[in-house]
Amino acid sequence: MMRRLALVLTFLLMLAAPAFAVQPDEVLADPALEARARAISAQLRCLVCQNQSIDDSEADLARDLRLLVRERLVGGDTDGEVLQYLVNRYGEFVLLRPVFALHTLILWVAAPLVLAGGAIGLVIWVRRRPKSGRSNASAGPTDEELAALARLTDQSKDA
Amino acid sequence: MSIELGHFAMVLAFALAAGQAIVGMLFWQRDSVTPILQQASLLTFILVAIAFAALLQAFALSDFSVALVYEYSHSQQPLLFKLTSVWGNHEGSMLLWVLILVIFGAALAVFGRNLPTDLANLTLTVQSAMIAAFSGFILFTSNPFLRLSPAPLEGRDLNPVLQDIGLAIHPPLLYLGYVGLSVCFAFAVAALVSGRIDAAWARWVRPWTLASWMFLTLGIAMGSYWAYYELGWGGWWYWDPVENASFMPWLAATALLHSALVMEKRNALKVWSIFLAIVAFSLSLLGTFLVRSGILTSVHSFASDPTRGIVILAILAVIIGGAFVLFALRANALKAGGVFAPISREGALVLNNLFLATGVVAVFVGTLYPLLLEAMDGQRISVGAPFFNLTFGALMVPLVLLVPFGPYLPWKRADLSGVVQRMVWAMAATLVVWLIVAFTLQSGATLTTLGLLLGTWIVVGAAADILDRIRLGRIPLGESMRRLTGLPRTAWSTAIAHFGLGVSILGIVIVSSFQTENITTLKAGESLEISGYTVTLSGSKTYQGPNYVGDAVGFAIVTPGGSNAEAVSEKRVYTAQRMPSTEAAITNFGFSQLYLAIGDQDESGAWVVRAWFKPYVTLVWIGALIMAAGGLLSLTDRRLRIGAPKPARTRQKAEAA
Numbered sequence: 134m135m136r137r138l139a140l141v142l143t144f145l146l147m148l149a150a151p152a153f154a155v156q157p158d159e160v161l162a163d164p165a166l167e168a169r170a171r172a173i174s175a176q177l178r179c180l181v182c183q184n185q186s187i188d189d190s191e192a193d194l195a196r197d198l199r200l201l202v203r204e205r206l207v208g209g210d211t212d213g214e215v216l217q218y219l220v221n222r223y224g225e226f227v228l229l230r231p232v233f234a235l236h237t238l239i240l241w242v243a244a245p246l247v248l249a250g251g252a253i254g255l256v257i258w259v260r261r262r263p264k265s266g267r268s269n270a271s272a273g274p275t276d277e278e279l280a281a282l283a284r285l286t287d288q289s290k291d292a
Numbered sequence: 293m294s295i296e297l298g299h300f301a302m303v304l305a306f307a308l309a310a311g312q313a314i315v316g317m318l319f320w321q322r323d324s325v326t327p328i329l330q331q332a333s334l335l336t337f338i339l340v341a342i343a344f345a346a347l348l349q350a351f352a353l354s355d356f357s358v359a360l361v362y363e364y365s366h367s368q369q370p371l372l373f374k375l376t377s378v379w380g381n382h383e384g385s386m387l388l389w390v391l392i393l394v395i396f397g398a399a400l401a402v403f404g405r406n407l408p409t410d411l412a413n414l415t416l417t418v419q420s421a422m423i424a425a426f427s428g429f430i431l432f433t434s435n436p437f438l439r440l441s442p443a444p445l446e447g448r449d450l451n452p453v454l455q456d457i458g459l460a461i462h463p464p465l466l467y468l469g470y471v472g473l474s475v476c477f478a479f480a481v482a483a484l485v486s487g488r489i490d491a492a493w494a495r496w497v498r499p500w501t502l503a504s505w506m507f508l509t510l511g512i513a514m515g516s517y518w519a520y521y522e523l524g525w526g527g528w529w530y531w532d533p534v535e536n537a538s539f540m541p542w543l544a545a546t547a548l549l550h551s552a553l554v555m556e557k558r559n560a561l562k563v564w565s566i567f568l569a570i571v572a573f574s575l576s577l578l579g580t581f582l583v584r585s586g587i588l589t590s591v592h593s594f595a596s597d598p599t600r601g602i603v604i605l606a607i608l609a610v611i612i613g614g615a616f617v618l619f620a621l622r623a624n625a626l627k628a629g630g631v632f633a634p635i636s637r638e639g640a641l642v643l644n645n646l647f648l649a650t651g652v653v654a655v656f657v658g659t660l661y662p663l664l665l666e667a668m669d670g671q672r673i674s675v676g677a678p679f680f681n682l683t684f685g686a687l688m689v690p691l692v693l694l695v696p697f698g699p700y701l702p703w704k705r706a707d708l709s710g711v712v713q714r715m716v717w718a719m720a721a722t723l724v725v726w727l728i729v730a731f732t733l734q735s736g737a738t739l740t741t742l743g744l745l746l747g748t749w750i751v752v753g754a755a756a757d758i759l760d761r762i763r764l765g766r767i768p769l770g771e772s773m774r775r776l777t778g779l780p781r782t783a784w785s786t787a788i789a790h791f792g793l794g795v796s797i798l799g800i801v802i803v804s805s806f807q808t809e810n811i812t813t814l815k816a817g818e819s820l821e822i823s824g825y826t827v828t829l830s831g832s833k834t835y836q837g838p839n840y841v842g843d844a845v846g847f848a849i850v851t852p853g854g855s856n857a858e859a860v861s862e863k864r865v866y867t868a869q870r871m872p873s874t875e876a877a878i879t880n881f882g883f884s885q886l887y888l889a890i891g892d893q894d895e896s897g898a899w900v901v902r903a904w905f906k907p908y909v910t911l912v913w914i915g916a917l918i919m920a921a922g923g924l925l926s927l928t929d930r931r932l933r934i935g936a937p938k939p940a941r942t943r944q945k946a947e948a949a
Contacts, residue, residue: 230676240675248687
């Protein structure tokens with residue numbers, strides 16, 4: 134049932150959708166303003182699509198948003214004001230690059246933290262290791278064994 | 293062959309794999325069990341192959357009494373697309389997944405004959421447990437063999453986007469990569485259970501990692517090119533969650549490839565390599581889960597069903613959770629291996645792993661955090677290309693800077709100033725090329741010039757590595773040539789793979805920075821200008837395809853040099869589902885492409901035309917092909933083939949000591 138409903142919906146959307154993202158009649162006469170409009174569009178999510186920016190999307194809603202962005206730009210808004218206007222209207226969901234705030238803290242800091250933590254961990258690991266390999270040679274093949282293996286398997290050429 | 297025969301074979305395969313897993317778990321220490329497990333793996337492979345063949349046949353003959361054939365196929369499809377429709381849906385693609393899983397199981401049985409008993413038994417056991425889990429999943433929740441009664445006269449056809457040669461290539465390649473990592477995973481679990489974790493382990497795992505990595509590289513590149521030409525708006529990477537799902541295992545496999553080198557050569561990084569092997573396959577499973585569960589909606593999810601998602605999640609929890617528990621219990625027992633100075637080949641590879649692992653975290657968090665946030669407090673945010681370009685891009689800059697250093701550094705301990713001296717020509721050449729480029733572009737330190745610098749640095753560094761190895765200019769030329777032919781394949785494969793990475797980066801940077809676009813409406817005889825190319829709409833016609841109605845618009849192209857080319861762009865409506873699809877006209881000019889896509893026709897008969905000139909865009913995928921070629925070359929290294937018996941000797945020595 135759900136599947137059929139989804140198909141019907143897709144079908145209806147497809148019928149309504151023009152085949153393109155940015156249409157010729159949307160393009161602003163002023164190239165500088167149009168370039169700004171395109172840059173802003175690439176940062177805005179088409180709310181009814183799957184992870185597409187309004188710049189890429191074929192949906193009618195994306196077209197409306199593109200026209201809205203251009204309207205605001207022509208009206209003299211800065212890039213920031215246009216984005217803020219859309220966030221006020223549609224919520225943060227519209228931004229493809231999330232804001233930096235408490236609820237997105239983990240999102241923004243996770244990778245830098247892992248990198249920093251990993252780097253610190255590595256430094257500690259390097260410092261704490263024994264200076265000589267002899268003490269735990271029993272853990273694996275010794276250098277002599279490795280050298281013998283290298284001879285057996287042609288490894289010497291790679292040195 | 294009837295579909296029931298396939299169904300029956302699948303049930304047998306499930307029972308056999310389950311039995312094999314139980315026998316393996318109970319008796320893995322016994323030598324006598326090995327042939328039983330091996331033969332069971334081969335038999336499972338034959339059974340699943342029969343099941344798959346039955347489904348292929350049903351699609352080929354358009355047997356609409358089979359529900360799956362009715363839902364996703366059409367009698368007027370060309371034969372190739374009838375066959376690829378088998379995996380253009382949830383049930384069939386899961387069956388393909390399991391088919392590849394049993395292929396790897398059989399390959400383990402065939403190529404693993406030199407393994408010590410415990411490893412051979414345990415890897416086959418782990419593999420068969422996974423085969424049992426996923427074939428059970430297919431039989432109980434996603435059965436592709438169900439009949440319809442009465443049988444419909446015509447099928448509902450496949451999503452037109454999927455009716456493309458891309459569907460024949462992309463999923464099988466990607467699955468080969470995903471599922472190939474299951475062998476690395478099986479080895480990791482076997483190592484943890486048996487306690488046999490040494491340099492020999494790394495050597496056994498390496499060819500499987502290499503093969504999976506190679507297939508993943510090709511699969512991702514193919515998917516990217518497919519999206520580029522099929523979706524009709526000229527993008528080739530969207531940071532879509534589903535793309536990320538395939539990109540994360542690739543990053544982890546790349547890291548594993550490098551850390552296994554250290555383990556193999558220096559017996560260090562053992563715990564980390566085992567961890568990576570588990571993580572890499574876990575990410576593959578996660579990718580499968582994300583795509584198949586319906587949590588993410590995209591062109592890949594076909595018709596997903598939440599209950600299946602829960603079953604996959606349960607399987608995932610057992611496999612991944614079990615492996616990590618085992619890891620936590622056993623990892624402490626592992627002893628540290630060979631030591632090395634921070635500045636050494638090992639040190640460079642550790643840094644490589646640090647950045648790649650952080651890259652995985654960045655993509656992972658970006659992909660899953662929005663889902664988590666929504667589940668927790670209902671707040672919806674989007675994480676798209678701008679976020680990933682910023683975070684992932686920033687992480688890759690230092691990694692890419694370091695890449696050329698790695699192959700220059702000797703194992704154990706390196707003299708940095710000596711290495712820099714040997715690299716001075718590469719650095720100088722990079723700088724000269726870059727200065728010329730920056731001067732031509734009249735731009736200073738922008739992201740574009742930084743990107744070009746990085747790409748050039750890797751390409752030049754890879755070439756310089758080979759030149760340095762043959763001591764070009766430092767010894768007589770004849771001697772250098774003799775060294776050139778005698779270079780080990782691993783030296784070549786490293787240089788080639790790194791070279792390919794540089795080529796891809798250059799392609800990405802150039803096309804992102806310099807592509808041009810012209811959107812306009814054209815009537816027959818009118819033209820547009822783009823990057824010096826003149827494109828004239830020569831005419832259009834409507835025609836009837838096998839299972840669609842198409843509008844074909846012809847273009848005449850005049851290049852800046854004055855030569856001519858023709859191109860045809862199409863728009864199709866597939867009759868069964870009335871779904872539209874675009875076929876862009878893509879013309880190659882050297883490494884660059886002119887991309888023409890058509891939109892609607894207005895009342896006056898003018899077509900909406902969107903034209904892009906994409907300079908050097910093909911380098912993005914050519915680079916990936918070169919990387920895969922490097923992997924393939926490394927796979928043919930005879931050391932990998934004769935490597936197998938070697939560890940037995942190590943073992944005897946270790947036991948004697």
